[in-house]
Amino acid sequence: MPQKNALYVVATPIGNLSDISLRALEILEKVDVIAAEHPQNSKHLLAKHSIHTKLISLHQHNEAAMCEKISALLASGKNVALVTDAGTPGISDPGAILVKHIRSHDYPVIPIPGATAAVCALSAAGIVNPHFLFYGFLPTKSGLRKRELTALQSHTYTLVFYEAPHRIVESITDMIDIFGSKREITIARELTKLFETFHSGTLESSLSWLQSDANQQKGEFVLLVSGTEIADQSEIDDQAKHTLQCLLSELPLKQAVKLTADITRKNKNALYQLALQLKTTDT
Numbered sequence: 001m002p003q004k005n006a007l008y009v010v011a012t013p014i015g016n017l018s019d020i021s022l023r024a025l026e027i028l029e030k031v032d033v034i035a036a037e038h039p040q041n042s043k044h045l046l047a048k049h050s051i052h053t054k055l056i057s058l059h060q061h062n063e064a065a066m067c068e069k070i071s072a073l074l075a076s077g078k079n080v081a082l083v084t085d086a087g088t089p090g091i092s093d094p095g096a097i098l099v100k101h102i103r104s105h106d107y108p109v110i111p112i113p114g115a116t117a118a119v120c121a122l123s124a125a126g127i128v129n130p131h132f133l134f135y136g137f138l139p140t141k142s143g144l145r146k147r148e149l150t151a152l153q154s155h156t157y158t159l160v161f162y163e164a165p166h167r168i169v170e171s172i173t174d175m176i177d178i179f180g181s182k183r184e185i186t187i188a189r190e191l192t193k194l195f196e197t198f199h200s201g202t203l204e205s206s207l208s209w210l211q212s213d214a215n216q217q218k219g220e221f222v223l224l225v226s227g228t229e230i231a232d233q234s235e236i237d238d239q240a241k242h243t244l245q246c247l248l249s250e251l252p253l254k255q256a257v258k259l260t261a262d263i264t265r266k267n268k269n270a271l272y273q274l275a276l277q278l279k280t281t282d283t
Contacts (some may be wrong), residue, residue, distance in 0.1 A: 011114025
């Protein structure tokens, strides 16, 4: 039986409605109330499993306002399950504000684990690098998106993004501008659904693949982008390092790296990583 005065954070399927744990079904059936991102969407899942628990709406536009209402339910001895349309609440979905509020009032918050699109994609992509950074959705405007991608440019671990169908081509185009055309990407589309697709290749070839078939631009996307290769800094001699340090004291990092590479003819990636180290040491 669910614990009284507790908030249950329940992961739900990202596509196939059978992808839900027995524990999750038990909680959804036996709690007093389910707070759902869109109750009409959640009704399909509940109906499949003959669950008739009361639903209330909690989404990104009313989450802050609903915190007090749900706190009052817990204070009265009720228990509440939190679900979103798909996947794990709070992971690029509503839920974090509510969880923070409930925890601050010392009520139990109990996770019921399950599907997450990012981990689902990683598990089937065959990416050997054991380290990854989950970013979620990039900004919708190209200028802001490129700024965020630039900040991620030097990371060596796999970068995990979510993207909407109407922005997929624009986002990969911006990635080519910032990361270069040869970075590897795995595009995971419509995971656990009828048209589930995995495609791997360079950013350039993957963009061409998307543009050649409009059907591949439909659905929900997880993008797994390879990190930058670790550059060998052994070739950077004292003179190149000194040049870089002098330029860093007067210029922005990227400009200092470019000029140092032009002057010394040393590897730009290695200089960039050295510049990051020097900046970190200075701070």
